[in-house]
Amino acid sequence: MSLIHYPPSYYAASANPAPERPPLQGETSADVCVIGAGFTGLSTAIALLEGGFSVVVLEAAKVGFGASGRNGGQIVNSYSRDIDAIERSVSAGSAKLLADMAFAGGRIIRERVQKYGIACDLKDGGVFAALTAKQIKHLEAQKRLWERFGYNNQLEMLDDQGIRGVVASERYVGGLLDKSGGHIHPLNLALGEAAAVERLSGRIYEQSPATRIERGAQPVVHTAEGQVKARFVVVAGNAYLGNLVPELAAKSMPCGTQVITTEPLSEEIAKTLLPQDYCVEDCNYLLDYYRLSAERRLIYGGGVVYGARDPANIEAIIRPKMLKTFPQLEKVKVDFAWTGNFLLTLSRLPQVGRLNDNIYYSQGCSGHGVTFTHVVGKALAEAINGQASRFDAFAELPHYPFPGGRLFRVPFTAIGAWYYSLRDKLGI
Numbered sequence: 001m002s003l004i005h006y007p008p009s010y011y012a013a014s015a016n017p018a019p020e021r022p023p024l025q026g027e028t029s030a031d032v033c034v035i036g037a038g039f040t041g042l043s044t045a046i047a048l049l050e051g052g053f054s055v056v057v058l059e060a061a062k063v064g065f066g067a068s069g070r071n072g073g074q075i076v077n078s079y080s081r082d083i084d085a086i087e088r089s090v091s092a093g094s095a096k097l098l099a100d101m102a103f104a105g106g107r108i109i110r111e112r113v114q115k116y117g118i119a120c121d122l123k124d125g126g127v128f129a130a131l132t133a134k135q136i137k138h139l140e141a142q143k144r145l146w147e148r149f150g151y152n153n154q155l156e157m158l159d160d161q162g163i164r165g166v167v168a169s170e171r172y173v174g175g176l177l178d179k180s181g182g183h184i185h186p187l188n189l190a191l192g193e194a195a196a197v198e199r200l201s202g203r204i205y206e207q208s209p210a211t212r213i214e215r216g217a218q219p220v221v222h223t224a225e226g227q228v229k230a231r232f233v234v235v236a237g238n239a240y241l242g243n244l245v246p247e248l249a250a251k252s253m254p255c256g257t258q259v260i261t262t263e264p265l266s267e268e269i270a271k272t273l274l275p276q277d278y279c280v281e282d283c284n285y286l287l288d289y290y291r292l293s294a295e296r297r298l299i300y301g302g303g304v305v306y307g308a309r310d311p312a313n314i315e316a317i318i319r320p321k322m323l324k325t326f327p328q329l330e331k332v333k334v335d336f337a338w339t340g341n342f343l344l345t346l347s348r349l350p351q352v353g354r355l356n357d358n359i360y361y362s363q364g365c366s367g368h369g370v371t372f373t374h375v376v377g378k379a380l381a382e383a384i385n386g387q388a389s390r391f392d393a394f395a396e397l398p399h400y401p402f403p404g405g406r407l408f409r410v411p412f413t414a415i416g417a418w419y420y421s422l423r424d425k426l427g428i
C-alpha cells in the first residue's frame with residue numbers, strides 16, 4: 001500500500017516532531033472506534049478517554065492530514081451561520097444550549113493547550129473586517145446578538161481609524177474585534193492533541209482508511225489489513241470521508257479553499273502589516289482570511305472550488321487577493337501554496353447525529369470549524385456517556401439533501417456561490 005503524506009504546506013514544513021504510527025493489522029477492540037484524526041476525531045477521543053472509555057482512532061493518512069492540518073488557523077467564535085439563524089431552526093431550549101456552545105470552542109482549545117502542554121503558537125485576538133457600510137451594520141448586529149447571549153466584554157467595534165490600527169490595508173471601512181478569537185498553528189495543535197490521546201492510553205493507527213462499517217449491536221470497522229470491534233463508532237472523516245457512509249455523502253459537498261504563505265517578513269514590515277498580531281477575516285460571503293505565523297510569514301487564504309477539485313496554480317489564484325489587500329507586498333516571495341477541503345451543507349449549519357443507535361457522526365461545519373469541532377467532540381463524548389442534551393441540541397439542526405442529488409450538487413452550489421460573489425462585488 002502506498003503511503004499518503006501531508007500536502008506541501010507551511011504547516012507540514014514547520015510541524016513539531018511526531019512518531020510514525022503504524023497501520024492497523026489484525027483484529028482489535030475498544031469501547032469506541034473513531035474514524036478520522038482531525039480536530040473532530042481527536043477532540044472526541046480526548047473527551048472520551050478523559051471519561052474513562054477505551055478508544056481506537058483510525059486515520060486514512062496522517063494525523064491532521066485533512067482540513068485540521070491545513071486551515072487558516074483562525075479561532076473564530078460561533079458557527080458558519082450565526083445564532084439568529086439557529087434560533088429560527090430549533091426549539092428555544094436547544095437554541096440556548098447551542099448559543100452557549102458557540103463561545104466555548106476557544107476556551108476548550110486554550111484549556112487543552114495548557115493541560116497537555118501543546119506548542120502551537122497560540123495568540124489571542126481576531127478581527128472581522130468590513131469592506132462596506134452594509135457589512136458594518138451587519139457586524140453591529142452580530143455584536144448585539146452575541147452580547148444578548150451573554151458574550152460580554154470581548155467585542156469592540158472598530159471605525160475606519162480603529163481598523164487601520166490593526167491591519168495596514170486601505171480596503172476596510174471598519175471592523176469588529178473579538179478578543180477571545182485568536183490563532184494557532186493548526187497542524188501542531190492536531191499533533192499535540194494526538195499526543196494527548198496517546199498519553200491517555202488511546203491508540204491511533206495511521207495509513208488505515210476505514211473501508212467498511214459492519215453495522216449491528218456491536219459494529220465492526222474494517223480496514224485493508226484489520227478490523228476494530230467497538231460498542232460505538234464515531235464518524236469524523238468530514239470532507240475526506242468519500243462514500244464510506246452514503247447517507248452522509250448525500251447531504252454534504254466537499255469544497256476546496258486555498259492558502260499561500262509568504263517568505264518570512266522583516267520585523268518592521270510584519271509590525272506595520274498587523275501591529276497587534278491578530279488574525280483577520282473579511283465579511284464577504286467568499287471571504288479572505290489571513291494572519292502572521294510565529295516566524296512572521298503572512299498566511300493568506302481565500303477562494304472556493306466547489307466539488308473540491310485541486311486547482312492547477314494556487315498562487316495565481318490567491319496572490320492577487322493578497323496584493324489587493326496589501327499592495328505593499330508586491331515584491332514578497334510566496335514559499336508555500338496548498339489546498340484543503342471543507343464540507344459544505346445546504347443550510348451551512350453542521351450536521352450532527354446518530355445512525356443505528358451506536359454510530360455517531362459530526363460533519364459539515366461549512367468553513368468555520370476550528371472551534372466547532374472542539375465543542376462537538378465534547379458533546380459526542382457526553383452523548384456516548386449517556387448525557388445527550390448538548391448532542392441532541394446539535395442533532396436538532398435540520399439536515400437537507402442537495403437538490404438533484406450528487407450529480408447536481410456542484411452546479412447548484414456554484415450558481416449559489418456566483419450569486420453571493422456578485423453580491424460581494426456589488427456591495428449589496
Ligand SMILES: Cc1cc2nc3c(=O)[nH]c(=O)nc-3n(C[C@H](O)[C@H](O)[C@H](O)COP(=O)(O)OP(=O)(O)OC[C@H]3O[C@@H](n4cnc5c(N)ncnc54)[C@H](O)[C@@H]3O)c2cc1C
Nearest residue numbers: 036038039040060066067068071072074210237340369370
Ligand atoms: C484551507 C482551509 C482553511 C480553513 N480555515 C479555517 C479557519 O481559519 N478557521 C476555522 O474555524 N475553520 C477553518 N477551516 C475549516 C476547518 O479546518 C474544518 O472545519 C475542521 O478542521 C474540520 O475538522 P474535521 O476533523 O471534522 O475534518 P478533517 O480535519 O478534514 O479530518 C478528517 C480526517 O478524517 C480522515 N478520514 C477520512 N475518511 C477516512 C476513513 N475512511 N478512514 C479513516 N480516516 C478517514 C482524513 O484523512 C482526515 O484526516 C478551513 C478549512 C480549510 C480546508
